[in-house]
Amino acid sequence: xxxxxxxxxxxxxxxxxxxxxxxxxxxxxxxxxxxSFSLRWNYPNLIPExxxxxxxxxxxxxxxxxxxxxxxxxxxxxxxISLAIGLPAAKALGMYKFKGKKLISTLVTLPAIxxxxxxxxxxxxxxxxxxxxxxxxxxxxxxxxxxxxxxIMNLSSVYEAYNPEFEQQARxxxxxxxxxxxxxxxxxxxxxxxxxxxxxxxxSWSQYLLTLIIGGASTKTLPLLLFAFLNSGDYAIGxxxxxxxxxxxxxxxxxxxxxxxxxxxxxxxxx
Amino acid sequence: MDEKNKPWxxxxxxxxxxxxxxxxxxxxCIVQSLNYQPIIGKTTIDLEAYRSIFTERTFLxxxxxxxYIAFGATFLSIVTAIIIAMALRKTFIGKSIAVFTFQFxxxxxxxxxxxxxxxxxxxSGFISRIxxxxxxxxxxxxxxxxxxxxMGVGIxxxxxxxxxxxxxxxxxxxxxxxxxxxxxxATSLGANSWQRFRYVLLPIMKPAIMSTSILTFAxxxxxxxxxxxxxxxxxxxxxxxxFERYNNVDLTYRPESMAxxxxxxxxxxxxxxxxxxxxxxNS
Numbered sequence: 097x098x099x100x101x102x103x104x105x106x107x108x109x110x111x112x113x114x115x116x117x118x119x120x121x122x123x124x125x126x127x128x129x130x131x132s133f134s135l136r137w138n139y140p141n142l143i144p145e146x147x148x149x150x151x152x153x154x155x156x157x158x159x160x161x162x163x164x165x166x167x168x169x170x171x172x173x174x175x176x177i178s179l180a181i182g183l184p185a186a187k188a189l190g191m192y193k194f195k196g197k198k199l200i201s202t203l204v205t206l207p208a209i210x211x212x213x214x215x216x217x218x219x220x221x222x223x224x225x226x227x228x229x230x231x232x233x234x235x236x237x238x239x240x241x242x243x244x245x246x247x248i249m250n251l252s253s254v255y256e257a258y259n260p261e262f263e264q265q266a267r268x269x270x271x272x273x274x275x276x277x278x279x280x281x282x283x284x285x286x287x288x289x290x291x292x293x294x295x296x297x298x299x300s301w302s303q304y305l306l307t308l309i310i311g312g313a314s315t316k317t318l319p320l321l322l323f324a325f326l327n328s329g330d331y332a333i334g335x336x337x338x339x340x341x342x343x344x345x346x347x348x349x350x351x352x353x354x355x356x357x358x359x360x361x362x363x364x365x366x367x
Numbered sequence: 368m369d370e371k372n373k374p375w376x377x378x379x380x381x382x383x384x385x386x387x388x389x390x391x392x393x394x395x396c397i398v399q400s401l402n403y404q405p406i407i408g409k410t411t412i413d414l415e416a417y418r419s420i421f422t423e424r425t426f427l428x429x430x431x432x433x434x435y436i437a438f439g440a441t442f443l444s445i446v447t448a449i450i451i452a453m454a455l456r457k458t459f460i461g462k463s464i465a466v467f468t469f470q471f472x473x474x475x476x477x478x479x480x481x482x483x484x485x486x487x488x489x490x491s492g493f494i495s496r497i498x499x500x501x502x503x504x505x506x507x508x509x510x511x512x513x514x515x516x517x518m519g520v521g522i523x524x525x526x527x528x529x530x531x532x533x534x535x536x537x538x539x540x541x542x543x544x545x546x547x548x549x550x551x552x553a554t555s556l557g558a559n560s561w562q563r564f565r566y567v568l569l570p571i572m573k574p575a576i577m578s579t580s581i582l583t584f585a586x587x588x589x590x591x592x593x594x595x596x597x598x599x600x601x602x603x604x605x606x607x608x609x610f611e612r613y614n615n616v617d618l619t620y621r622p623e624s625m626a627x628x629x630x631x632x633x634x635x636x637x638x639x640x641x642x643x644x645x646x647x648x649n650s
């Protein structure tokens with residue numbers, strides 16, 4: 097009897113926690129959404145004066161479209177470069193044992209943990225000398241610093257779960273290196289590459305301070321624009337920009353349920 | 368190709384980026400913080416900038432404030448992460464949606480969290496208006512100051528929204544694997560639920576908590592965007608003070624801004640080294 101009573105208590109506790117969790121996670125998006133459809137939304141109203149002003153502005157104004165374009169361009173390029181550089185690095189870390197591996201592993205993940213203010217402020221003088229400051233090239237370079245650790249860490253787990261014997265079997269059966277890579281390796285690691293790339297894209301997409309310092313006046317990415325509107329008090333346009341700003345993350349969340357539902361079970365065979 | 372050298376060759380491009388951009392950036396920051404200014408002919412270095420900031424009240428207050436924000440956010444994140452992970456660890460109907468919700472904030476840009484807090488918790492924000500409708504708060508000023516306030520409540524809440532799932536998902540993964548196994552063993556040996564939690568589950572959760580909370584603390588300590596959006600006029604976090612000084616038209620403040628950034632960096636690196644030492648001791 098006592099153990100059934102305990103189970104019911106646990107169930108109720110869990111239900112309460114779940115309600116709180118759902119509320120806490122999703123309620124933040126409600127005012128953002130409502131603000132984006134507002135003309136004016138003054139205290140104490142819970143419903144605003146409805147207007148599509150913000151959305152019209154966002155879809156027609158040149159400055160917003162160009163900063164959206166900048167963000168997409170920069171983040172895509174950064175992701176592509178990180179992938180090209182990170183894939184071999186992850187292979188080295190995921191499939192080889194070598195002296196100094198632990199040190200390199202730490203070094204590679206460090207930029208993801210250490211606040212990068214010192215890096216941006218320090219490298220700025222060099223970038224100015226090289227003409228990289230106040231340009232999209234400098235921004236791409238500085239974004240590589242926080243993005244690469246995430247790319248490498250994500251890809252490392254892909255390689256750790258990867259079984260090289262499939263490749264060996266293919267070679268034994270007569271396939272050349274290119275065919276093996278194309279038909280065996282890529283399909284095996286492609287899902288991991290996609291997820292790692294999406295994550296890396298979002299890391300670059302979310303950057304504010306680094307872009308502000310290195311990019312100067314010329315490079316205005318979406319977060320910079322968002323801050324500008326919020327600081328000037330226009331929460332309607334700020335809300336609309338915020339919704340657009342959140343889209344890549346939503347695509348990742350709803351587009352790759354396999355990755356998120358079974359976080360650790362993606363590792364082949366390991367439970 | 369020499370098999371021994373192959374991993375190093377594969378790592379080379381990544382290492383170049385990290386060495387030249389990351390380490391190089393920090394190095395140049397250190398050099399500038401040491402007052403090295405060859406442009407005006409000064410080729411000596413000194414610790415003047417550091418002496419200056421460590422005797423300055425604004426900096427010291429910001430140092431404590433940043434530590435407080437980081438600690439508050441990390442502590443609350445750990446506690447709530449454990450509570451929720453514990454509630455989600457067993458199988459139940461609707462679990463996959465619950466877990467999806469749990470980790471939902473992880474890829475969401477932190478700025479979004481800040482915007483949400485801004486719209487929810489200011490004195491004329493959404494929550495305040497609900498309180499007004501319910502008759503609890505008569506006017507905006509009756510609602511407590513949670514944003515732009517000296518206690519940084521809004522900042523901590525925004526950090527909590529973003530990082531609690533980060534810690535929680537890691538903890539949940541452990542609870543669902545080794546946690547359940549040892550928990551069952553402990554139950555069959557007669558342990559009650561508190562004993563199971565304290566002596567079996569908590570130690571199992573520890574590595575996940577340690578690694579994720581270091582990251583949370585480091586982010587909170589050096590945070591710029593969220594404190595900028597949600598913080599008040601005073602005190603300001605270290606990153607904000609450093610950046611303001613960096614942007615000062617008077618370039619003599621540059622070395623000080625560099626010194627402040629280096630202080631942030633050294634603090635976080637020390638934290639990481641401390642964690643590494645503790646991790647190897649425990650295993």
